[in-house]
Amino acid sequence: MTESLLEVRGLSKSFDGVPAVEDVSFDLQRAGTLGVVGESGSGKTTLARCILRAIDPDVGTVRFNSENGWTDLHDMKARDLVPLRREMQMIFQDPFSSLNPRMTVRQIIEEPLLVHGQRNRAKRLDEAIHMLELVQLERDSLTRYPHAFSGGQRQRIGIARALVLRPTFVVCDESVSALDVSVQAQIINLLEDLQKELGLTYLFVAHDLAVVRHICDRVLVMHHGRVVETGSVEDVFERPQQNYTKLLLSAIPSPDPDVPLRPLDRQALGL
Amino acid sequence: MTAPVLEIRDLAVEFKTDTGLTRALRNVNFDVPRGEVTAIVGESGSGKSVTANCIMRLIQPPGRITGGSIRFAPTASQAFDIAALEDKDERLLDLRGGHISMVFQEPMTALSPVHNIGGQVAEAILCHREVSKEQAWAEAAQMLAHVGIGDIERRMTMYPFEFSGGMRQRVVIAMALVCNPEVLICDEPTTALDVTIQAEILTLIRNLQDELKNSVIFITHDLGVVAQIADHVVVMYQGRVLEIGTVRQVLKQPVHPYTKGLLKAIPGVVDPGERLATIASVVGDADITTPFPLIKLSDGRQVSLPRGHVPAELKP
Incomplete structure (x- = not known):
């Protein structure tokens, strides 16, 4: 059994009283890739930033299995976080800015x-x-x-x-979204090679479900700041349980012209 | 078979840059069939947006059209060559937003932040037709309802920042369609949107096209979007056209090595865990940079390949 690298429990963050992330809990296995998917405004990026303590969560705990054993990130002083930052890094969306x-x-x-x-x-x-x-x-x-x-x-x-x-833990925040499809394929292959070579653990934030399906082994579906569904990529994509996940999956246009796009209706699903 | 609404022949565009002349388009040839959806696909720098800007005559210095023709055949009037028009020709004013209109990628920048929604849509009407302001406002309201915006009276007096991305794109589509153009050019209209909103906008464009029967040029780099919206596909690379065919021909039996590469590079086509094909690995030693002229194959499609590389069963 693989060990955990990260344990997130009851994480919440709101901005000016508007909740961005609400009561999020999950474990991340070492050398695994966890995808975080959802529409814009679902709280994906806020969640990633709270985990890295780029912003401070309101409540909740984040425990990180560092070189020196388990550490609670949420109640550390900024100065004490510095040595830990070696082990946690981020790859951003926009290669220009x-x-x-x-x-x-x-x-x-x-x-x-x-x-x-x-x-x-x-x-x-x-x-x-x-x-x-x-x-x-x-x-x-x-x-x-x-x-x-x-x-x-x-x-x-x-x-x-x-x-x-x-680092052992890398957050990829929409790291391949701004790239052309052929370049995107090269970077995805590179990220996968590096993971194998260096034993990296990825938290992969993305809105492109096809990319998540390809690169991740587990996935977290977020809606209005909450996790609505989580599981192995295969389970979530093949047998979605929640209406919101079904809605997202139904909206992916297939590159086969004989598979027509039939997006589900948000109202009919009560979302 | 009706005549194509646009016939683009040997179109060439150059941009003067500090480092010399960049040939943005080289001998671009394709037709836009009337009343159908033609997708132009390609990566950044392939020339797909430059082609669209040529049709609207929006190429500005340091760029210029250096050769070729764009024959536009409106249903009700004489055909003419858009590329040959003088910059001050009055027909250009009719053309832009009247006969041919455009939906851009980023709806926030396509809309004015300081004018209300109703006024912006009504302005498109007032630019092209002799109607009263009240009449234009009423027609704008009708069009906005048509693209699926509810609570019209209140929304028309609101401003773009009060709308979501998907709603803004609906407004831009309403503006583009309000003068009932013969050709609608959509330049990556869903790229900036969430996948769920993209699905709504694609469905809207498809339904409006079914109903209004205008000709649509749809520019995108997303082959999933192409499969869902297009009847015909033009594949571009480095300012040239590599393959033209029906959506099924191009996406299901691509002939050109570059098209094959583009299709294989999409995540979701191979099994998860397998390596994604890169275009370089699929193309291999095949020559995709030499500009070979388009050859018409036996099944009607056109491809830019040396004669010897055309599959035997498709030889003209």
């Missing part, structure tokens, strides 16, 4: 090392070169700026930056 245009690729990839106290210049450079190989970018990319790269290449740079600290 998530990279500083005034920094070279070398500076971008080395920055997390600097933040976490790696003062040895040669070691930083070695790490950066190694990361570039890992994400399949040319070595001469180091001296160039983000504008010189395509969207797919920039996303590789963002992945290199996220992985340079050797």
